[in-house]
Amino acid sequence: KKEKIHPCTEVLHPLCAELLDRARIVVKDKAKDEVVCYKCEHHSFGPKDACGICGRRSGQANMLLCDFCGKGYHMGCMNPPMESVPEGEWFCSVVCGAKKKKADEEKKAAEEKAAREEAAKILQKAARDAAAKKAAEEKAAAEAAEREAAEKKAAEEKAAVEAAEKEAAEKKADEEKTAAEEAEKEDSKMDDAEDKEAEEKPATDGEGEAKAAEGNAAAVEAKEEVPMES
Incomplete structure (x- = not known):
C-alpha cells in the first residue's frame, strides 16, 4: 500500500x-x-x-x-x-559527511586554538613570573648595593674620624713634646746662668777682701806717719 x-x-x-x-x-x-x-x-x-x-x-x-x-x-x-x-x-548523505568533517575540523581547530591560547597564557604567565622574579632580583641587588654603599660610607666616615683623632693626638703629642723641650731648654739656660753666677761671685768677693785689706793697710800707714804731739 x-x-x-x-x-x-x-x-x-x-x-x-x-x-x-x-x-x-x-x-x-x-x-x-x-x-x-x-x-x-x-x-x-x-x-x-x-x-x-x-x-x-x-x-x-x-x-x-x-x-x-x-x-x-x-x-x-x-x-x-x-x-x-x-x-x-x-x-x-554526502552533505552530512561533509558537515561532520567540517564540524570535526572546526572542533579540531577550536581545540588547537584553545591549546594555543592556553600555551600563550602559560607563556605569558611564565614571562610575567620571570619578569617579576627579575624585578625582585634587581630590587634585592639594588638594596644590597645601597646597603654596601651605606656601610662603605660609614666605614669611610669612621676611618676619617679615627684619622682626625689620631692626627689631633699626634699634634697634641708634638706640642707637648715641643713644650717639654722648650721647658727643658729654659731650665738648662737657668742652670747655666746660675752656674755662671756662682762662678763669678767668689772672684768678686776675693777682690773686695783684697781691696779692704789694702785700705786697712793704707790707713795704718797713714796713722803711723802722723807725728805724735808732746
Whole structure:
C-alpha cells in the first residue's frame, strides 16, 4: 500500500536530494527516479524515529543512524541496499559527511586554538613570573648595593674620624713634646746662668777682701806717719 502524499513542489533526484542534505525522502515514482521532500509539512509520516526513506518505525534492529544528524534509515531501504552495518562512522548523505568533517575540523581547530591560547597564557604567565622574579632580583641587588654603599660610607666616615683623632693626638703629642723641650731648654739656660753666677761671685768677693785689706793697710800707714804731739 502506497503512502498518501500531498503534492509537494520539492521534487528532486535522489543524488540532488543527497547533496542538498534532504536525507528523509520518500520515493514518489521509482520509474522516473524522483523523490519528494520528507520534511514537507503536508506529509503523512510518523514520528522522527521512523525510517527516513520508507517512513516506517518497524525494523529498528536493521536501522542505521547517521553519525551526524542522528536520523535513522533501514539498511534495506538504502539505494543500493546495505547488507551489514558499516565499520566506523556512517553518514546518511554526502552533505552530512561533509558537515561532520567540517564540524570535526572546526572542533579540531577550536581545540588547537584553545591549546594555543592556553600555551600563550602559560607563556605569558611564565614571562610575567620571570619578569617579576627579575624585578625582585634587581630590587634585592639594588638594596644590597645601597646597603654596601651605606656601610662603605660609614666605614669611610669612621676611618676619617679615627684619622682626625689620631692626627689631633699626634699634634697634641708634638706640642707637648715641643713644650717639654722648650721647658727643658729654659731650665738648662737657668742652670747655666746660675752656674755662671756662682762662678763669678767668689772672684768678686776675693777682690773686695783684697781691696779692704789694702785700705786697712793704707790707713795704718797713714796713722803711723802722723807725728805724735808732746
